[in-house]
């Protein structure tokens with residue numbers, strides 16, 4: 049079978065960087081590294097990192113209190129994930145008294161900066177994103193109570209009327225075409241709205257590469273990544289929107305080989321938190337498949 053792999057498949061630079069921060073601190077297990085929630089949304093990679101004593105504490109949304117009372121017989125350090133955290137959470141984590149390293153993706157830092165600057169000026173800030181996602185929870189913390197999160201066009205109807213300035217930003221992993229629709233609709237109501245397309249470059253590249261797979265002849269798309277990874281789920285949704293059979297899998301073990309072998313050419317992409325070894329295994333398995 050011919051396999052076309054998307055160039056952007058796998059770790060984005062922000063995830064790569066956060067993993068590197070944690071690994072540098074862990075020094076192969078010499079120190080214990082605690083991450084405030086799962087460092088990346090991929091169970092296989094989390095399990096690989098645990099062998100270097102990189103441990104998830106707290107919860108997915110970085111909201112619960114951390115129990116660090118169990119004394120380790122070696123040094124330990126606290127690392128913040130690529131999603132970032134709110135200023136309040138930062139204060140709490142710093143107060144725990146452990147050495148602190150910040151793995152927040154600089155692209156998320158830019159969004160936080162836009163939210164903060166506009167909230168400081170008295171703007172209402174609309175965040176296009178998922179209110180349950182840790183990145184958005186962190187961003188809301190910069191808005192001084194003036195943030196409003198919408199997931200789609202329909203939810204715009206539930207926004208209160210704004211009397212002063214309005215700014216619009218996006219969670220880094222949203223669809224560009226949907227952001228444009230939200231921005232167009234809000235601009236009709238608030239012509240002076242400050243619009244910031246803060247969908248990151250890595251996300252845009254993944255989305256356009258996926259469309260490129262179909263243009264390159266892929267008859268079906270395999271999307272690799274955690275079932276709970278927001279950006280992988282979005283890629284799977286975008287793949288299905290291309291009117292091609294779509295298979296969202298976590299590892300090669302989930303491949304439906306019987307169903308896939310009817311295709312001559314299959315496109316493969318992967319979420320921003322999918323490690324290279326998993327992508328390689330899937331591609332190798334598919335390449336060996338006889339149509």
Ligand code: SF4
Pocket residue numbers: 060061062063130131153154155156220221248249250251279320
């Ligand atoms: S998806 Fe984008 S914003 Fe999020 S960690 Fe990766 S590069 Fe950074």
